[in-house]
Amino acid sequence: MTNKLIVILGPTASGKTDLSIKLAKKFDGEVVSADSRQVYKRMDIGTGKITKKEMEGMPHHLLDVTSPKRKFTVTQYKKLALKAINEIQKKSKIPFLVGGTGFYIQAVIDGIIIPSIKPDWKLRKKLEKKSIQELFKMLKKLDPRRAKSIESKNKRRLIRALEIVIKTKKPVPLLKKNKPQFEVLILGVKKDPEELKERIRKRLLKRLKQGMIAEVKKLRKSGVSWKRLEEFGLEYKYIALYLQNKITKKEMTDRIQKESEHFAKRQMTWFKRDKRIYWIKDYKEAIKVIKKAKPSF
């Protein structure tokens, strides 16, 4: 039993999936997806989920674990991912944590401890009615420490903080992390911005050809609400708006392109802070880095 773990992260359309297959094969590994949208069943084309064929026999975990009608959260992800990683390691194989959802990756590799108060949608709805200023005032009174660090204009975060304070009758605990439980190597796939945009463009065309719009139609038919589809963002959001005749087809593709570019930038902003990441361009560089940084792998 080892505690080795290789993480492959990077912005959308950077080529993580391809790389992960090659590396998993080479190092006798299994893939654990770290993608907040690929956890949903029947969301395949729009999320760029790897196909059975593309897996080339390499086992994949944390794909299709829940219904798009249900809400899935980091905490659930963390639990399932840790379990999968553990099982892979038990077989003396190397788990490859692959994806672009920084928050999920952080939860797993740094073991951040998230307050164990589950979302109370009734309470949230009630708080939703209040103004941002009112909510901030409330938090300031109930938990001055959290009020100091929180973004005072972010309603969603304010409500979550209040949810914890109200239910536990205690301040939001300081962010804690578990002791590192993995010997981790983090690879970041980097592409220059122009190339990334081009990759997003090509990918979008390909997905449309593959029937991405029909996929969204099907989801709607199976009972996923428009609101929910819009919540998923990017392709799902703008295709849903198009199908409701709220935007034209051209607006739809333009928005998906732009929003994907923005998303990629946001992802990079998140990743940039983590100095443990080895930034690489391709498979060759990845191999070099692994040999040098973690010869034992």
Added chain:
RNA sequence: GCCGCGGUAGCUCAGGUAGUUAGAGCACAGCUCUGAAAAAGCUGGGGUGGUCAGUGCAAGUCUGACUCGCGGCA
């Protein structure tokens, strides 16, 4: 050729009766991240106001000429 409308930030446009450092949305740049994270938010840089002249203490705002674009009539 005549009539009308318009020319303000990279784009689309706001800017009663002329009066402090000209605004918004989008775009662009940077950032945040404690059970929604493809989510939810924050900060910032940008404009010789089509050109020239005139009237005012003061002109994006009024007047004239010119110029470019759009629509209509001939």
